[in-house]
Amino acid sequence: MELLNDSLKQIFTQAFCDAGYNDDVSVNECAIEKFGDFQCQTPLLLAKKYHKAPISIANDVVAHLPKNRIITNVTVANPGYINFFIDENYLANYLQEYMQFIEKPREKTNKKVLIDYGGANCAKPLHVGHLRSADIGESIKRIMSFEGDNCIGDVHLGDWGLQMGMVIYAVWEKNPNLVYFDENYQGEYPKEPPFDMEELKVMYPNISQRAKQDEQLYEKVKHITFELQNGRRGYVALWKHIISVSKKLIKEDYDKLNAHFDLWLGESDSKKYTDEVIDYVINGGYSRVSDGATIVDVSQDDDKAEIPPFMLLNSAGSVLYSTTELATIVQREKEFDVDEIVYVVDNRQELHFVQVFRCARKIGILKKDIDLKFVGFGTMNGKDGKPYKTRDGKAMGLDDLLEMVKAKAYEKVSASKTNYSSKEIENISNVVAISALKFADLCVLRTKDLSFDVDKFCSFEGKTGPYILYTITRANSILNKVEKDVTSFSLSKEDRKLALCLVKFLDAVKTAYDKFAPSYVCDYAYTLANEFNTFYAKSSIMYEQDETKKHSKIILTKYTQKMLKKCMDLLAINTLEKM
Numbered sequence: 001m002e003l004l005n006d007s008l009k010q011i012f013t014q015a016f017c018d019a020g021y022n023d024d025v026s027v028n029e030c031a032i033e034k035f036g037d038f039q040c041q042t043p044l045l046l047a048k049k050y051h052k053a054p055i056s057i058a059n060d061v062v063a064h065l066p067k068n069r070i071i072t073n074v075t076v077a078n079p080g081y082i083n084f085f086i087d088e089n090y091l092a093n094y095l096q097e098y099m100q101f102i103e104k105p106r107e108k109t110n111k112k113v114l115i116d117y118g119g120a121n122c123a124k125p126l127h128v129g130h131l132r133s134a135d136i137g138e139s140i141k142r143i144m145s146f147e148g149d150n151c152i153g154d155v156h157l158g159d160w161g162l163q164m165g166m167v168i169y170a171v172w173e174k175n176p177n178l179v180y181f182d183e184n185y186q187g188e189y190p191k192e193p194p195f196d197m198e199e200l201k202v203m204y205p206n207i208s209q210r211a212k213q214d215e216q217l218y219e220k221v222k223h224i225t226f227e228l229q230n231g232r233r234g235y236v237a238l239w240k241h242i243i244s245v246s247k248k249l250i251k252e253d254y255d256k257l258n259a260h261f262d263l264w265l266g267e268s269d270s271k272k273y274t275d276e277v278i279d280y281v282i283n284g285g286y287s288r289v290s291d292g293a294t295i296v297d298v299s300q301d302d303d304k305a306e307i308p309p310f311m312l313l314n315s316a317g318s319v320l321y322s323t324t325e326l327a328t329i330v331q332r333e334k335e336f337d338v339d340e341i342v343y344v345v346d347n348r349q350e351l352h353f354v355q356v357f358r359c360a361r362k363i364g365i366l367k368k369d370i371d372l373k374f375v376g377f378g379t380m381n382g383k384d385g386k387p388y389k390t391r392d393g394k395a396m397g398l399d400d401l402l403e404m405v406k407a408k409a410y411e412k413v414s415a416s417k418t419n420y421s422s423k424e425i426e427n428i429s430n431v432v433a434i435s436a437l438k439f440a441d442l443c444v445l446r447t448k449d450l451s452f453d454v455d456k457f458c459s460f461e462g463k464t465g466p467y468i469l470y471t472i473t474r475a476n477s478i479l480n481k482v483e484k485d486v487t488s489f490s491l492s493k494e495d496r497k498l499a500l501c502l503v504k505f506l507d508a509v510k511t512a513y514d515k516f517a518p519s520y521v522c523d524y525a526y527t528l529a530n531e532f533n534t535f536y537a538k539s540s541i542m543y544e545q546d547e548t549k550k551h552s553k554i555i556l557t558k559y560t561q562k563m564l565k566k567c568m569d570l571l572a573i574n575t576l577e578k579m
């Protein structure tokens, strides 16, 4: 299908050419609604080149506009704008075709992208930073797939760090006689874990808290972690239990957020490549030893700030977060043959990625020129402008956060839906709560911080998830009251704005795709919802006497409902049929 923007560009390029200006032409939305739907500002840019007043270039071009069915009411405005409207008949046909077009799958790009998002740590509860990664990453994956890329989402669990040593220590402390701790034991280890989910949840926070004050405990934990990473049988067996129990917990949380991963790999899965990577770096002569640690210099002459070296091994010879990161890139190339890796991670980890990406390039370990993209995001802050914390200063857990939002959503829904059963209210408020949290998270520009404001997030007015949900149910309730299978469609003057807004969907998605920024889809959904609500307030669909007008309004309502649902699907936010 030829898109409107392309058709307009073509018409104007031809007109400029015929008028003697062989230049690059652009057409944009008109800034002032009453002057037109679109405008062309190119004459302003050509004045210097042709030593001519922009207005006379504009007049020349208009005189050469080729005959077409698309544009109408062309005017020239000082100092050299060409303003115009889209013909209503054309727009009506175009919109119908457009709505079918967006339902069809996009042409495949042949680009294989791995999206690394989520990043929960085993045995540790999910916190608000993981929420942002899950929300933004899941949406980016959906947007990229919509645009035709072949996407794989990987949760990249933190399953190889110190927290593992802490949990193993906690299990030992509770029962040191367990077979896992007997170094002479040669048999098989039990199939069932020696702890349940609830027990696991408290182990890490408890030990981590104590290890902060207890140097000896901290050293023990480090040693356990070292032994685990070096394959001590009993610890590995226990570690496997920790992973499987905590994966279940983590999955439950991600399911609540509608984040679904294709791969459930973790940092530890790259361990089969770490030796190879370490040998490659050391034998290739890329590293040097500094204070006992093995490092690779990755600074460049044009660096504005200092970029410290990449750490391959610490002074104890252990692998680090950076080492597994590098090994994971190798793994992703070998096992998944990716063209691009997108890391959806907190801005504060940017330096780590700069070091890793530079090191990978410097040592030339990749066979292919894989595009490595750091897609960072800001923090969710509390009222003090600092990353949101609990009263006792810990990172805010996802569960607490969800409870807060659910309570607020419940309060709002139950106040307005007095005729609903408590079960219905409960169900509605759960969906409303998740939409509130996710939309708030997604609607700020990715790189920016946002402040947690439960009242604002849950409001049914303004740029919020509940407002979009409400608009969809409003459209549904109209559609439930009218004859749905209508086909005659034409556009009246008052409805053309909604139609013009509907056909901007693909532009919004494309911008979101180019910038890895789902907020553009949120902006679009909000604008469309507003446009629809204005349309709704102005027209009485049910009582419209003119049959064609009525049918057209029903069709526009259907289209809006479909489009808003499509946006919410790209944002991975569930919607409601009624509320």
Ligand code: ARG
Residues within 6 Å of the ligand: 116, 118, 119, 120, 121, 156, 157, 158, 325, 343, 345
């Ligand atoms: N587990 C890490 C954290 O909680 C995030 C992992 C992000 N992904 C990566 N490839 N490093 O901070």
